[in-house]
Amino acid sequence: MKKTVNVNVKHLTRVEGHGNIHIKIRNGQLMEAQWEIIETPRFFEALLVGRHWDNAPWITGRICGICSIGHTLASIRAVENAFDIVPDEQTQKLRLLLKHMETLQSHSLHLCFLVLPDFMNAGSVFPLINSHGEIVAHAAKIKGLANEICDCVGGRRLHPTRTVVGGFTKLPSKQELSAFVQRLKNIVEDLMIVADLFSGFKIPDFARETEFVSLKGKDHYPFIGGDVVSSDGVQMREQDYKKLTNEYMVPHSTSKWCRLSRDSFAVGSLARLNNNFEFLHPVAKDIARRFNLIPINHNPFMNNIAQLVECVHVVMDSIRLIEELLNSKFTAPRQEVRPKSGVGVGAVEVPRGVLYHCYEFDSKGKIIKSDCVIPTGQNHANIQHDLEALAKEYAIRGEKDRDIELLASMLVRAYDPCISCSVH
Amino acid sequence: MKPELKFTDVISQQEKTQKRKNDLSSFEYTYRAEITSAYQLTDMETLYRLQIINPDERRRFTFIPGQFLMLEVPGIGEAPFSISSSPSIHGEVELCIRKAGNLTNYLSKIGRGAVVGIRGPFGTGFPMEEMHGQNILLIAGGLGLAPLRAPIAYVQENRSHFKEVNIIYGTKSPAHLLFTYQYDLWSKDDINLNIIVEKADPSWKGSVGMLTETLLKILTGRDDAFYSNTYAIVCGPPVMFKFVCSMLNKFHIPMQKMFVSLERRMHCGMGKCCRCNVGSTYTCLKGPVFDYWTVMNLKEAI
Amino acid sequence: MRAKKADTKTYLGIPLYRPKVAFFEFSSCEGCQLQMVNNENTLLDFLSLVEVVNFREAMTERSDAYEIAFIEGSITRDDEVKRLKAIRKNAKVLVALGSCACFGGVNQLKNRFKNLEWVKKQVYGKHPIDTGAVRAVGDVVPVNLMIYGCPIKKEEVEKIVLDLALGKSIVVPQYPVCMECKANENICLFDLGEPCLGPITRAGCNSWCPNSGAGCWGCRGPAEDANVEYMKKIMKEKGFSEKTILERLDCFGGFKTK
Amino acid sequence: MIFRVFEKKELKNFFEVLTVHNRIVGPVEAGRDKKNNPIYSFTEVSDFNNIKLDYTTTKLPAKRYFLPFHEDLSTFRIDNGDWQKTIDYNANQPLIFFGLHPCDINALNKLDKVLLHSVYPMPYYAAKRKNMFIIGIDCVPQPFCFCRSMGSDTALHGFDMFITDLGAKFFVEILTDTAYNFLKNIKKEEPREKDHVLYMKAVSERNKKFTTKVDTTDLAKILDMEFQSEVWKQWGDKCLACGTCSNACPTCYCYGVEETVDIDLKGARKTKMLHSCNLIDFAEVAGGHNFRAERHSRLKYRYYHKHRGFVEAFEESLCVGCGRCGESCLSGIKVPEVIASVRGGKVK
Numbered sequence A: 001m002k003k004t005v006n007v008n009v010k011h012l013t014r015v016e017g018h019g020n021i022h023i024k025i026r027n028g029q030l031m032e033a034q035w036e037i038i039e040t041p042r043f044f045e046a047l048l049v050g051r052h053w054d055n056a057p058w059i060t061g062r063i064c065g066i067c068s069i070g071h072t073l074a075s076i077r078a079v080e081n082a083f084d085i086v087p088d089e090q091t092q093k094l095r096l097l098l099k100h101m102e103t104l105q106s107h108s109l110h111l112c113f114l115v116l117p118d119f120m121n122a123g124s125v126f127p128l129i130n131s132h133g134e135i136v137a138h139a140a141k142i143k144g145l146a147n148e149i150c151d152c153v154g155g156r157r158l159h160p161t162r163t164v165v166g167g168f169t170k171l172p173s174k175q176e177l178s179a180f181v182q183r184l185k186n187i188v189e190d191l192m193i194v195a196d197l198f199s200g201f202k203i204p205d206f207a208r209e210t211e212f213v214s215l216k217g218k219d220h221y222p223f224i225g226g227d228v229v230s231s232d233g234v235q236m237r238e239q240d241y242k243k244l245t246n247e248y249m250v251p252h253s254t255s256k257w258c259r260l261s262r263d264s265f266a267v268g269s270l271a272r273l274n275n276n277f278e279f280l281h282p283v284a285k286d287i288a289r290r291f292n293l294i295p296i297n298h299n300p301f302m303n304n305i306a307q308l309v310e311c312v313h314v315v316m317d318s319i320r321l322i323e324e325l326l327n328s329k330f331t332a333p334r335q336e337v338r339p340k341s342g343v344g345v346g347a348v349e350v351p352r353g354v355l356y357h358c359y360e361f362d363s364k365g366k367i368i369k370s371d372c373v374i375p376t377g378q379n380h381a382n383i384q385h386d387l388e389a390l391a392k393e394y395a396i397r398g399e400k401d402r403d404i405e406l407l408a409s410m411l412v413r414a415y416d417p418c419i420s421c422s423v424h
Numbered sequence B: 001m002k003p004e005l006k007f008t009d010v011i012s013q014q015e016k017t018q019k020r021k022n023d024l025s026s027f028e029y030t031y032r033a034e035i036t037s038a039y040q041l042t043d044m045e046t047l048y049r050l051q052i053i054n055p056d057e058r059r060r061f062t063f064i065p066g067q068f069l070m071l072e073v074p075g076i077g078e079a080p081f082s083i084s085s086s087p088s089i090h091g092e093v094e095l096c097i098r099k100a101g102n103l104t105n106y107l108s109k110i111g112r113g114a115v116v117g118i119r120g121p122f123g124t125g126f127p128m129e130e131m132h133g134q135n136i137l138l139i140a141g142g143l144g145l146a147p148l149r150a151p152i153a154y155v156q157e158n159r160s161h162f163k164e165v166n167i168i169y170g171t172k173s174p175a176h177l178l179f180t181y182q183y184d185l186w187s188k189d190d191i192n193l194n195i196i197v198e199k200a201d202p203s204w205k206g207s208v209g210m211l212t213e214t215l216l217k218i219l220t221g222r223d224d225a226f227y228s229n230t231y232a233i234v235c236g237p238p239v240m241f242k243f244v245c246s247m248l249n250k251f252h253i254p255m256q257k258m259f260v261s262l263e264r265r266m267h268c269g270m271g272k273c274c275r276c277n278v279g280s281t282y283t284c285l286k287g288p289v290f291d292y293w294t295v296m297n298l299k300e301a302i
Numbered sequence C: 001m002r003a004k005k006a007d008t009k010t011y012l013g014i015p016l017y018r019p020k021v022a023f024f025e026f027s028s029c030e031g032c033q034l035q036m037v038n039n040e041n042t043l044l045d046f047l048s049l050v051e052v053v054n055f056r057e058a059m060t061e062r063s064d065a066y067e068i069a070f071i072e073g074s075i076t077r078d079d080e081v082k083r084l085k086a087i088r089k090n091a092k093v094l095v096a097l098g099s100c101a102c103f104g105g106v107n108q109l110k111n112r113f114k115n116l117e118w119v120k121k122q123v124y125g126k127h128p129i130d131t132g133a134v135r136a137v138g139d140v141v142p143v144n145l146m147i148y149g150c151p152i153k154k155e156e157v158e159k160i161v162l163d164l165a166l167g168k169s170i171v172v173p174q175y176p177v178c179m180e181c182k183a184n185e186n187i188c189l190f191d192l193g194e195p196c197l198g199p200i201t202r203a204g205c206n207s208w209c210p211n212s213g214a215g216c217w218g219c220r221g222p223a224e225d226a227n228v229e230y231m232k233k234i235m236k237e238k239g240f241s242e243k244t245i246l247e248r249l250d251c252f253g254g255f256k257t258k
Numbered sequence D: 001m002i003f004r005v006f007e008k009k010e011l012k013n014f015f016e017v018l019t020v021h022n023r024i025v026g027p028v029e030a031g032r033d034k035k036n037n038p039i040y041s042f043t044e045v046s047d048f049n050n051i052k053l054d055y056t057t058t059k060l061p062a063k064r065y066f067l068p069f070h071e072d073l074s075t076f077r078i079d080n081g082d083w084q085k086t087i088d089y090n091a092n093q094p095l096i097f098f099g100l101h102p103c104d105i106n107a108l109n110k111l112d113k114v115l116l117h118s119v120y121p122m123p124y125y126a127a128k129r130k131n132m133f134i135i136g137i138d139c140v141p142q143p144f145c146f147c148r149s150m151g152s153d154t155a156l157h158g159f160d161m162f163i164t165d166l167g168a169k170f171f172v173e174i175l176t177d178t179a180y181n182f183l184k185n186i187k188k189e190e191p192r193e194k195d196h197v198l199y200m201k202a203v204s205e206r207n208k209k210f211t212t213k214v215d216t217t218d219l220a221k222i223l224d225m226e227f228q229s230e231v232w233k234q235w236g237d238k239c240l241a242c243g244t245c246s247n248a249c250p251t252c253y254c255y256g257v258e259e260t261v262d263i264d265l266k267g268a269r270k271t272k273m274l275h276s277c278n279l280i281d282f283a284e285v286a287g288g289h290n291f292r293a294e295r296h297s298r299l300k301y302r303y304y305h306k307h308r309g310f311v312e313a314f315e316e317s318l319c320v321g322c323g324r325c326g327e328s329c330l331s332g333i334k335v336p337e338v339i340a341s342v343r344g345g346k347v348k
């Protein structure tokens, strides 16, 4: 065992937001392994108070630049639940399609631009543009298509303009949609190339038993609304999100932390996949099997692979959605909204895990209270516990500080944390 | 008959029957011209000499003093500039350009040898022939000497056609003086050169004050024949020509014999973009040279 | 990209200025930074115009030898002020990137509340958290250039950066969004009975929101010479409540509502 | 002029014959406003049923087909420090306009004067204008239009054929040989006396519907006199300076030019964008001086250009009285009211 280890990462790079890693081992004793969140809070929950319901999706979308679509959809769902609005099938499909494309864009950004450099011995994707131009081109193609579809369905790739309570302000034309089908089919090949590349990487061999929390699919891999389950056997409705998250504060973090059955739990791709493997598209399942990613997998580094699997899944599912939309007759894009007093909760699986928005309204639709629980916030405690375990294990193996630092950084990165989002 | 409209290529059709002034293709016709020299006159102004590259075009390109052209650097911008050289030289023009914004700053970076585009010449000029046999007052304030340099060159080259010739030129300080190297030459041609600066520096030996003071001296005590047989060309900032023209007016110099050059924003030079309109008169078509009577009648001109 | 010591690019024989640029984020959603890498088609051309020396969200290497600093986000804490001032010292040109940096963005909505303690309690209960009033970057250090929008429009940033590299002047539209909206032949939101700030908001987004059938919220701040007072009057006449109007105007901090 | 009449159903046949080989632009319903009234716009159509020939007026004119909002005037290929310029007049196919009202035809005629028949004709416009086939149709006067006062309620030229609804039949004036030849494809006949009677009845019915009037007597002179009038300031206070009036106007043609370099540095372009004299930077020059820094001076300028300057140059006003600018102005600044206020010396 190594007697002393010192790791200090200030402002971890290639993640969204500001976080630090500290690991200290003295005389073979783990003194400290800390995941510290120093992001400045923006107080979104307070910002909304006193404002009209239509502000909620527009403003809370600004919580996060990467998953703004997810936030907007969770917010809309919360408002709709409060006002007893049930979106029609057309709206549901379009929203899911939009959601899928955000997942694809976010996962591909994470995998190919932020994670990839770690495996290729580079500090960023920039040198890879020259050394591995093709792979960057494949990634850009995947991400580009996802962004284009977001533009088409949501009006904009981030901070969408067409998504509103009750539906959409404007529908994409069928012509536009149909043009995407073939391109989506083509993109599967690009994803396979990325998969081939990742299959050559050595994913760190590390595992720690974890409780995984995600939405529960009924007949589909879940993304928007419904019940929430944990791999420890908890199952609740989205309205009961508070009991699922049990937020608390710790001194070294401006983000709140969460727990459920144990000290910590994990949300995100790996959690979704562990809990809903059966609903994955067959092509996506094949990829999972190829990486030996079969439930229940406790290696947090495998979250990267789970993202890859999900990329394939959302592409296949989007093809289905578009084809169904093309075969249906478009109806009015938007239902009328009649505000009423009450509380509404919206749960949505965003790229990094399950996200909850909750609002309380007065009878005029004015927001009295609001609350958002962010996936990365739910993951912080788990990251912390993983870090401790990892530090110990690798210190025992006698690894160098530098290698531990890289591994610790990669571990945090594997969660694809969205820190400014978690602090909001 | 098949009910199908056939596309008519107006432009080439026009070219066939051409030989008329309304040549459609001239709208965007750009001469490629090389900057053959760029001579820095002051901190802010540079004199550019441009030569049209194609020899045929060079022969065709003529202008009258007072006209301007549009100078374009592709991708950077296009703007109007008065031609500041002698009209007797064909296919080669000089422009005196002040760094004032995007294009003009860029120009100061591209030096000799660069190829730019020019369109024109556009606008009205000073009626030089009409002035034959008369006295001439050439009055410029600041950068106004740039447009004045073409009529000066004309007067120089045709000195015998004019009676008394006075140049009255005022700037803020000696450092602002343009074309200093030409002053001797002008004087040699029996042109009275009166230079005045608002603020002298230690080396300055000449007059100090406002241009109107010099003008007043020149105008005072002349006989009626002088006033009625004098033309004035006034170039400079609006405030300056407002004062100058009203002074000339007091001495009964006919309003139709006083000419000014107006500057407005321009994007086409051909009476289309409307940006240069004064009231509703196109500066680029009816101007930039106007007689003072016309200016008095234009709303919002001064 | 630093590996790629691309030979100096020229335009019409004039070498381009290839600035060393750095990106820094303060309190924000980081969406504007994301926008910078969001135009897949032109990304490589764009990156070859500049030398990125600092971009925490995308790269591990860091350097303080930058000329242009792009600042995303608003300023809320003392440590942020310190960091920003240090950046200002290093940078020749400091660019406020996006509405948070230009005006405080949605974050400045916090400033509506007189009692910051209440705000903190709303979110963190009894737990002590350090925060102050939200400020725009320009309220803390001098800013050389503003790039408006929530989010910024990538095409606009590309043009601005290209113009910087070329040595052209930077021009942002002075006219309002309405102008672009008409060019896009949208049906006016007011005809549909929706509120819209297009007539008073600075253009440049190509009427992003109205193109989607959604009214403008003024994220790019006021147009030059915007007639805000009369616009308020019009909206009232069209039947929108004072509250609706105010909520639009104060959303991104560009319009002074007090 | 040659006149014919044909059965109403023949118009559909005519459309169908034309649509085989040509692009057709016509008035369609683009949406509905909050009171569920249709909003019309000129759009390319391929199905006759989508054309709404009984349209009131379109929100925006058909301007994008002859004066596009954005248009590349020239492009440049840049290499080795040198450049080559290419010009494309951006017109490559003729267009059929199916159902233009007299005001919009007159708007084109007015534009022709400045863009086609003046010292420097504008080829970009000419190329499009010369490739238009225009089928005019009579309108139903709306409460906001005052074309009658502007003398543009009827179109005498500038179209290929013009149809008038006689109830069961259409009356058609045939102005060009192209129209004459095209019409060979449908059944029609020479008008008889009773058709003439019907035509005249239709005309007088329509005439009764003009309600809004503008007194244009001596207008150019009065504007000249009232340059300093207080009313301008009052209208200026209301103006949003958003440019909407110009964009909605079928005759506003002012523009700005911008040059841009392609991001790959291999090309550059010079682009024309329709501008508006109400926008702040319209008359701003280098160094920041603005010849019309105030809103009211810009608003006034728009009136001076249309109702005075153009009259001096071409003996007619540059306004056809379609009323679009007033309808789309959120501040409700309407030509008849502005002109009345200038005449009366105060804003009502």
Ligand SMILES: Cc1cc2nc3c(=O)[nH]c(=O)nc-3n(C[C@H](O)[C@H](O)[C@H](O)COP(=O)(O)OP(=O)(O)OC[C@H]3O[C@@H](n4cnc5c(N)ncnc54)[C@H](O)[C@@H]3O)c2cc1C
Binding pocket: B068, B077, B078, B079, B080, B081, B082, B083, B084, B095, B096, B097, B098, B099, B100, B101, B102, B103, B104, B105, B143, B146, B147, B262, B263, B264, B265, B266, B267, B288, C169, D284, D285, D286, D287
């Ligand atoms: C008839 C005429 C003759 C002129 N002669 C000279 C001359 O001899 N020497 C000289 O230095 N300057 C002259 N000017 C002024 C010169 O046109 C401006 O300095 C120039 O347009 C500034 O362009 P810019 O791109 O550097 O400035 P920016 O401020 O970046 O202007 C952008 C664009 O606005 C337009 N613009 C801005 N200012 C003016 C202006 N004053 N006049 C017309 N368009 C403008 C142009 O299209 C210009 O490209 C003349 C102007 C006119 C109208």
Ligand code: SF4
Binding pocket: C177, C178, C179, C181, C182, C186, C187, C188, C189, C190, C196, C197, C198, C199, C207, C210, C216
């Ligand atoms: S929707 Fe808004 S931006 Fe568009 S025209 Fe109407 S007011 Fe102007």
Ligand code: SF4
Binding pocket: C149, C150, C177, C201, C202, C205, C206, C207, C208, C209, C210, C215, C216, C217, C218, C219, C220, C221
């Ligand atoms: S339309 Fe308004 S809110 Fe939307 S992007 Fe443009 S300026 Fe921002």
Ligand code: SF4
Binding pocket: D245, D248, D249, D250, D251, D252, D306, D318, D319, D320, D321, D322, D323, D324, D325, D326, D335
């Ligand atoms: S000024 Fe107004 S009324 Fe006159 S033609 Fe233009 S839009 Fe129509």
